Amino acid sequence: MEYEIKCPKCGRSSARILDSKCSCGSPLETHLHFNFEKKNILKRKYSLWRYVSFFPYVNKKEIVSLGEGWTPLIKFSDNLYFKLDNLNPTGSFKDRGSTVLISAVHKPLKRAGGYISEDSSGNAGASIAAYAARAGLKAEIYVPESVSGPKLSQIKFYGAEVVKVSGSRCRVAEEAQKSEKRKFYVGHILHPLFRDGIRSVAYELAEEFGWRLPDLIYLPVSAGTLLLGVIKGFRHLEKSGLIDIFPEIIACQTRQVSPLYHRFKGLSYTQPKRITSIADALVSVDPPLLDLMIKNLKEADGNTVIVEEEEIFNAFTKLARKGFFIEPSSAVAYAAYEKQLETKEISKNDKAVIVLTGNGLKSKLRPTLRINA
Numbered sequence: 001m002e003y004e005i006k007c008p009k010c011g012r013s014s015a016r017i018l019d020s021k022c023s024c025g026s027p028l029e030t031h032l033h034f035n036f037e038k039k040n041i042l043k044r045k046y047s048l049w050r051y052v053s054f055f056p057y058v059n060k061k062e063i064v065s066l067g068e069g070w071t072p073l074i075k076f077s078d079n080l081y082f083k084l085d086n087l088n089p090t091g092s093f094k095d096r097g098s099t100v101l102i103s104a105v106h107k108p109l110k111r112a113g114g115y116i117s118e119d120s121s122g123n124a125g126a127s128i129a130a131y132a133a134r135a136g137l138k139a140e141i142y143v144p145e146s147v148s149g150p151k152l153s154q155i156k157f158y159g160a161e162v163v164k165v166s167g168s169r170c171r172v173a174e175e176a177q178k179s180e181k182r183k184f185y186v187g188h189i190l191h192p193l194f195r196d197g198i199r200s201v202a203y204e205l206a207e208e209f210g211w212r213l214p215d216l217i218y219l220p221v222s223a224g225t226l227l228l229g230v231i232k233g234f235r236h237l238e239k240s241g242l243i244d245i246f247p248e249i250i251a252c253q254t255r256q257v258s259p260l261y262h263r264f265k266g267l268s269y270t271q272p273k274r275i276t277s278i279a280d281a282l283v284s285v286d287p288p289l290l291d292l293m294i295k296n297l298k299e300a301d302g303n304t305v306i307v308e309e310e311e312i313f314n315a316f317t318k319l320a321r322k323g324f325f326i327e328p329s330s331a332v333a334y335a336a337y338e339k340q341l342e343t344k345e346i347s348k349n350d351k352a353v354i355v356l357t358g359n360g361l362k363s364k365l366r367p368t369l370r371i372n373a
């Protein structure tokens with residue numbers, strides 16, 4: 001058996017690729033029972049699918065691709081690098097999860113005459129909508145009533161049906177999961193294959209850095225798919241004997257939305273009444289994968305940092321003025337890097353990489369009076 005999809009809570013394995021949860025209610029996890037072997041990289045394929053052998057549940061002939069992954073690695077300053085995942089087809093790293101998930105499920109879904117349902121406030125909804133369109137699948141994207149702006153337009157232009165739900169973010173997820181005839185919930189947060197697609201970031205970084213990873217890796221963290229996916233990818237490389245040193249993973253959050261930070265540091269967290277942060281892709285105040293995130297970040301000997309609104313805005317502006325137009329949510333990771341430099345937790349000699357997760361055109365921010373950097 002090359003892989004297994006199992007429940008981390010009750011240990012039951014799931015045979016159905018369309019399941020996003022265990023029957024006990026817990027999220028599922030994929031387990032890989034093979035090594036990463038360099039010779040199996042398709043070196044002349046310049047997308048995530050150069051790693052097709054490492055996603056054994058995807059049939060090579062059934063890949064649904066828009067040219068995602070294999071994003072550039074750029075040297076920003078002496079020891080700081082950016083991984084430009086904002087350059088993915090729909091403008092966010094989520095395309096890694098969507099291409100893997102939709103490639104694996106589109107045939108069985110079509111055989112069942114089904115359509116997909118997903119809940120998202122933005123980037124993941126747009127990404128799933130795009131890959132569903134590419135696969136010729138109908139998609140229903142459940143969004144909070146308050147959602148507006150470029151991401152909502154993007155979802156609609158891809159042809160997905162948008163269902164607005166009033167109330168909290170949890171209510172949106174509930175509605176999306178409500179069973180209806182022929183509806184298959186493939187929520188990006190819960191479905192194990194979406195998360196599994198994200199491990200490609202780790203493979204790419206290892207290849208791009210010549211298999212000698214930097215000391216520090218900064219990731220913005222909300223629902224946890226990026227964090228869990230990246231850790232899993234590095235673990236796989238480590239187990240396969242391809243990397244000696246596991247980089248320090250720094251999970252970056254906003255003060256408003258920082259359940260991971262607080263739990264990790266043993267502090268109590270109070271959810272904000274309303275999220276007003278400019279980092280509007282980071283909204284998971286009560287992420288269903290929090291336990292998994294804490295466990296993985298601890299085992300990986302990682303760390304976590306929170307940043308203030310002003311720090312995010314300054315980081316966003318600073319990057320834009322160097323030519324990097326990214327979502328404020330991605331600037332959270334750069335703000336965290338700068339903060340750790342300032343507090344001397346790290347030094348300029350530490351080699352670091354920041355994953356830039358989303359395109360600046362997705363932001364609702366307008367260049368008004370606040371720009372004075």
Ligand SMILES: [Zn+2]
Pocket residue numbers: 007008009010011012022023024025026
């Ligand atoms: Zn279970």
